[in-house]
Amino acid sequence: MGTRGAELVPTETTEVLDRALESLRAAVQEAGATVERERMPSVLADPSQLEHLFTNLIGNAIKFRGQEPPRIRVGARRDGTRCVFSVQDNGIGIDPQYFERIFVIFQRLHGKDEFPGTGIGLAICKKIVERHGGRIWVESRGGQGTTFLFTLPAASEG
Numbered sequence: 684m685g686t687r688g689a690e691l692v693p694t695e696t697t698e699v700l701d702r703a704l705e706s707l708r709a710a711v712q713e714a715g716a717t718v719e720r721e722r723m724p725s726v727l728a729d730p731s732q733l734e735h736l737f738t739n740l741i742g743n744a745i746k747f748r749g750q751e752p753p754r755i756r757v758g759a760r761r762d763g764t765r766c767v768f769s770v771q772d773n774g775i776g777i778d779p780q781y782f783e784r785i786f787v788i789f790q791r792l793h794g795k796d797e798f799p800g801t802g803i804g805l806a807i808c809k810k811i812v813e814r815h816g817g818r819i820w821v822e823s824r825g826g827q828g829t830t831f832l833f834t835l836p837a838a839s840e841g
Contacts, residue, residue: 688729688814693838696723696766699730700757707745709748714745715752723759724766725838731809733835737770739804740831744772747828761773765817771830777823786819808833 700723704711718741721745737757744755750771750810758769786809809833812819817834 688732691727691729691815694726694728694730694733696726696733696759699733703734703741707741710742710745710822714748716745716755717752718755720756720757721759724761724834726766726840728815729773732814733783736811739808740770743804744770744774744829745775749773749775761837764837765811765834768833769830769832771828773828774804776827777821777829779824
């Protein structure tokens with residue numbers, strides 16, 4: 684992520700999300716997850732990095748689940764010159780005291796025996812969003828699901 688990515692170009696988010704979901708198809712099926720999505724806007728983005736962003740956030744929603752099968756909702760709305768995206772789940776949630784820590788590389792909230800991973804996924808998500816001039820944040824309470832939100836520049840309408 685430290686290297687320069689591809690140029691930011693008008694990008695159909697629906698197509699990028701389709702590719703991310705295709706790469707997660709086996710995980711979605713194995714977990715018995717359902718993924719709902721709203722109509723996606725066009726944004727100025729590096730399509731490859733945007734796909735990686737969706738893959739990480741949806742993959743985390745599948746991984747950090749409770750007893751119920753994962754229910755994931757991907758939403759978006761235009762807000763002036765920006766689009767605000769959300770990836771919401773019914774998983775284990777995150778205690779608010781950890782909201783900043785989760786975006787720091789190698790910071791894990793759980794042992795590797797509980798949930799596999801390296802602790803770099805959300806740090807990469809933050810780098811991607813910031814490279815696009817946006818911001819990423821989380822809304823959650825322990826045991827009550829999580830919503831990750833991020834902004835990206837909207838593509839010109841026309």
